[in-house]
Amino acid sequence: MYFLLELKEGLAISFKAIRANKMRSVLTMLGIVIGIVSVTVMATAIEGINRAFEESAAAFGPNVMYVQRFQWASNEDWETIRNRKPLEAYYVDRIQRRATLLNAVAPVVFTGRRVAYGTKSVENAIISGTTDQYIYASGTLLKDGRFFTAEESAGGRLVCVIGGTIVENLFPAEDPVGKTIRVAGHPFTVVGTMEKQGGLFGEFTSDLRIHIPIDAFDTRFGDRHDVMIQVGVADKQKMEDAAIELEGIMRNIRHIAPGKPNDFGINQQEILMQVFGPISLVIASIGLFITGLSLFVGGIGIMNIMFVSVTERTREIGIRKAIGAKRRTILIQFLTEAAALCLLGGLIGLAIAFPLSLIVDQFLPTAMPLSVVFIAILISLTVGLISGFLPAYRAARMDPVEALRHE
Amino acid sequence: MNIIELTNIEKTYDMGGAEQVQALQGISLTLTKNEYVAIMGPSGSGKSTLMNIIGCLDTPTKGSYLFNGLSVSDMNDNELAKIRNKEIGFVFQTFNLLPRSDALHNVELPLIYGGIPSGERKRRAMETLENVQLGDRVHHKPNELSGGQRQRVAVARALVTKPSIILADEPTGNLDSKTGEEIMALFEDLHRQGNTIILVTHEADIAEHAHRVIRLRDGKVESDAPMVKRKKAGAPATA
Secondary structure, eight states: HHHHHHHHHHHHHHHHHHTHOOOOOOOOHHHHHHHHHHHHHHHHHHHHHHHHHHHGGGOOOOOOOOOOOOOOOOOOOOHHHHHHHHOTTTHHHHHHHHHSSSEEEEEEEEEEEEEEETTTEEEEEEEEEGGGGGGGGSOEEEEEOOOOOOHHHHHTTTTTEEOOOOOOHHHHSSSSSTEEEEEEEEEEEEEEEOOOOOTTTHHHIIIIIIEHHHHHHHHHHHSOOOOOEEEEOOGGGGGHHHHHHHHHHHHHHHHHHTSSSSSEEEEEEEHHHHHHHHHHHHHHHHHHHHHHHHHHHHHHHHHHHHHHHHHTTTHHHHHHHHHHOHHHHHHHHHHHHHHHHHHHHHHHHHHHHHHHHHTTTSSOOOOOOOHHHHHHHHHHHHHHHHHHHEEEEEEEETHHHHHHOOO | EEEEEEEEEEEEEOOOOOOOEEEEEEEEEEEEOEEEEEEEEEESSSSHEEEEEESSOOOOOOOEEETEESTTTOEEEEEHHHHHHHHHEEEEETTTOOTTTOOOHHHHHHHHHHTTHHHHHHHHHHHHHHTTTTOTTTTTOGGGGOOOHHHHHHHHHTTOOOEEEEEEEEETTTTHHHHHHHHHHHHHHHHHHOOEEEESSOOOHHTTSSEEEEEEEEEEEEEEEEOOOOSSSSSOOOO
16 A cells, blocks of 8 residues: 555656656657567567468478378488388378278379460479379368369379469469360369468479379379378377377388388478477577667666666755655655656557558568567566666665755 | 653764764753754854754764654664654755645655555645645745745645654745744744744844754754843844
């Protein structure tokens, strides 16, 4: 109760003092304003980078596992990986027969080829040979038309489903469904298109792809390719169990003796997140450290001006002490003043940072997180209390007799 | 009962190194309720030091100081602040009002430090300002008031906590003689109402308003006697 009274009086005095020295207060606050603006904009940008990565990684599908010869982000050397037996398309049937937690398994083989429609073409399209199951075993969605059917897949028909970038390049103004494109000279009829994914990995996972039946792939583009097996897990919550089950099946298929290491990798988007996590942390730490420096400089400015303020008001401090202000009262008064200056600076900083964050939003998928707003307010308060402490402590300890004698 | 009881008070200042200045050299005196005392002495006599000690702004180096029976010599900073707040009303030569606050807030200030809730605070401050005939000036800031009015605000601030003593240090020093007389008349009123007043001054005609005079010289009590009223004010001061 008494503390609140002191705080209220402290606030009233602060605003009087800030008003009485408008120019000085504004200049001092400027340091905090700049500090808060840079910290919040940086935090917003970092949030944007994280979100951009998360959204990009989502292209791999949260419930999809990729069986390959190597493990993502591992330090297995290239020599070892190259000498491993390739994965075979027949694994798909064996996996399907034995797995209980998977709802779709699809082989995928790749090659890069030129595709063309009329006068338009894409040089480096990714031709992926797969089965009708692919659409259930990937992180991508169909946009128009349909995916190819089991019959088309089994029969190796010349049909294809094309990614977003291919659509944009070959069919800027037409509906691609039903048209026939040429893939390295072979005619394929478009039966469907995929949703454009964008992001960091979108071109690779979907946008630049042309999905065709794997048998058509083998006959047109050769069958000596390393096969990747994509697996869709029925229940996203059971990803770990499914990975363990799949590992067992794969070890069995590839006859790996107990105790020997895997000669294949079971990959999922989670791995990318695990790799990115520490990188993002480093970016965030460096970014916030550098911008934090400007806040530190702002804090020094506050401390400096508070020392000036205390010296100027020595007599006032003496008067207050003579009529009964305790040390604590004086301490609170000056701390409140420093905190009020910083808080005001922080709020102004936020008001400037908010429109800036909207500009950042043009480049990165972000918005100033509410947490950043609260943290910014908290930080400016803390800076005020820390930088105000020494001057306030000096004021509180003044000898009333000396202070009253001060001119 | 004695409000103030000083016994062999000494105050020594370190002037750096081994050099020391003994401002008070064994002062003993007692004050009872409703006394009106003037402390006089030339500059350097120790009267400021004595006033600071009586006002609990400073503590003696040696000797005992009992205020209403409580030993001030042993008090810490907070306890001293409390005594100053509740028991002592200061009136300074230079008024010492807060320049950015209006009269009302200046008078309220000791009550704020005393933890009095807002409503009662305002009421008491208003009442006290009316007592010193400033009821119509409560929202004026010090620079909008005349010297005499400022000093009356200061007196109101000293009175508002109903202190045991009022300690006035050269209260007329910055006023012309006419306003000075008005302030002295105000003190007379306060004394008649039962207040205890200590007046520190070097002007004999101001000291004459008191009923007892303590003269200091070189840090010692030179004389302590009831005021002998001269027939007429205006004769040159002898002290």
